Amino acid sequence: MSTVHLGMPGVRPQHASPGSSHLRGDRSFPAKARTELANPVLRQNLQHATSTIQAKRASVVREVRDWQKLRDAGSALKWQVTDHLPEMLVQLEESVQAAGGTVHWARDAEEAGEIVTRLVLERGQQEVLKVKSMATQEIGLNETLAHAGVHAIESDLAELIVQLAGDTPSHILVPAIHRNRAEIREIFLRTMPDLDPSITDDPAELAGAARRFLREKFLDMSGSVAISGGNFAVADTGTVAVVESEGNGRMCLTLPRTLITVLGIEKIVPSFQDLEVFLQLLPRSSTGERMNPYTTLFTGVAEGDGPQEFHLVLLDNGRSAVLADPEGRSALHCIRCSACLNVCPVYERTGGHAYGSTYPGPIGAILSPQMTGVTGPDDPNASLPYASSLCGACYDVCPVKIDIPSILVHLRAKEVDQRREASGQFHGTWDVAMRGASKLMSSPRAYDAAVRASSALGAVKRTGNIGKLPSALPLIPGWTDHRDLPVPRQSFRSWWKDRERHGGAPAPRPDGDGPEDSPASGEDA
């Protein structure tokens, strides 16, 4: 079921390989979210983290007067890339080769893993250093290398914490967001053999411990191999840009003899000058800085400076399948800033693990199911497009203007169609509810009767809210299972009748809140 049917012969876009890809959880979003929501430490950390980054982002974005114009340019540039992806990739390949690099192509996670493993083993290495990279996380590269007896050490502080704890990352940018300082101290004490046990849980001390632990590894890199991802690859020059904060990226891009960069094929920017757009959009959206502390730009191999061997692995792994859907393909424009995660009310509560994929949050909800394809109602990724209230905050902050809400709706529609096709009938509470509602709503008399009946049914709690309604109310069974509704004193229809009786003048609202009390009600509506 991994073929995207386009009705044309020959080679077709392919979904990601399910075996090695970390793009799908073992349970649906609601099931996992329930577990995550029960963890108060996680919720507290997430709430603190997302609101802090959100505020920082907002303040540095406000500084930039041409921000909306930069977003327009960023979006157009990314469309230019998707529209011309095959040609741009060929151009990138030529540029990298001209600069002394070697280009490899990987159809899926397995192939990328094989290429990297072979390169490492051919150089006689048992240990490699890694810079945080979502692409390598996506293809489960560490596991593949471990299988071949190669130990991959994560060099980002957060990734190191996650790795030492035997965890999986939960946020694009701050993968250890779900761990607090006391937990991190425990993890370090358990896993760093030379660590002085008198260390406190002060973040500066903990970072110092990580610095000493990794510095030794970096200094011995001279003959070795490092593996990185990349933020941007410039088609016309072959330049790869790596954006970071800690300096571990610089270490890995500079000190080893061989550098292997694994890059999703969508990471292209057309020309070098176009970096002027993305290097403005990314840092402010991502960490809320005017510019991140370090950005390295390198092109192939430079004599006398840095790695003397450079391998670029271009990865498909389901990206061609995303490209195949014109309504959903702009998910490939993502520059992984994580701004949409931080503003998402769903992500803020559930955290990243609930999404089951390397790509969490709103972008994950549209990217993961498209990369893997959805094979049926029992596919955990089928639930992802529903992990959103469609509030639109993600679209507002996205630096490349990906219309995430529209794609979510599109994917929901696709999923429902698929289910109908598969079963040939209506299914599930939603469909049943909609059918019931449509019958009811097409007859005013029946509707009135139902609404009156519902207040008589008396699910009203002492709080004045409506609690769980008996399923006899034929509107939407289940709707009130987890929600309380404020009790309206009057139904809309009877309010409207009153209003008409008053000759069109706005009748006082049944809850007593006159419009004069809420000057902003126009915007809130």
Place this chain on the structure above:
Amino acid sequence: MSAWQDARPSRVAGMSARDEILARLRSALEVPRRDEVTEPGDVPRTYQRADDRAEGSDPAKIRQLLVKRLEDYTATVHRTTEAGLPEAVAAALEGAASVIVPPGVPEAWLASSDLSVTRDDGTAGPRALDRIDAVLTGCHTAIATTGTIMLRSDDLSGRRAISLLPDLHVIVVQADQIVLGVPRGIERMGEDPTAPWTMISGPSATSDIELSRVEGVHGPRRLHIVIVEPEPEPEPGPAPDAPKTAPTSQETS
């Protein structure tokens, strides 16, 4: 077992990965999108571009902005003139016993410093560099709006390893290397795009532990910027024909 657990993407036998990926993408693009295809000329460049008037603002004001941005992220800034440069460098290097410099750094910069100087010849390995206290480099360009210093791998900024391992990095910025915005900075970089470049905006930092900012994870923990400014203009009066020497930041490269 669900279908997705066994499904594997199919590969076309006898086709190279490269050809197959390109064919997949071409086939994917057969389904057109609703809007027009975006060509290079369609990209709106209405944002503040390098040729904008803002770049021509008063150089002193642009320098002032740079200083503010650098201090915002806790770099130590030393403002000086050509004559005061050796003193300023000595102050920035205070506490260090050894320093490494790229081959093109003028001797004069270190004239007032008393410490062991290694002139990089490309032979020192990571362990040797790790034992050196400080590194003194020039730079290629500085961007005021973001407080970014751009180093090109050359005789003045050095190969990348030397500005990475020592714990103190002192960078000398000349007034004519300062630009206002990112577009102009990238434009100057674009004159030699394939050289290795490092953009530095603050000391190495992390916010990975509960989002509290910790400085100095892997790169140099201390960053000092020495800005060389034109001599203050003499009071107007005596020499009406004095040549105008103040460089304008945007014309010089």
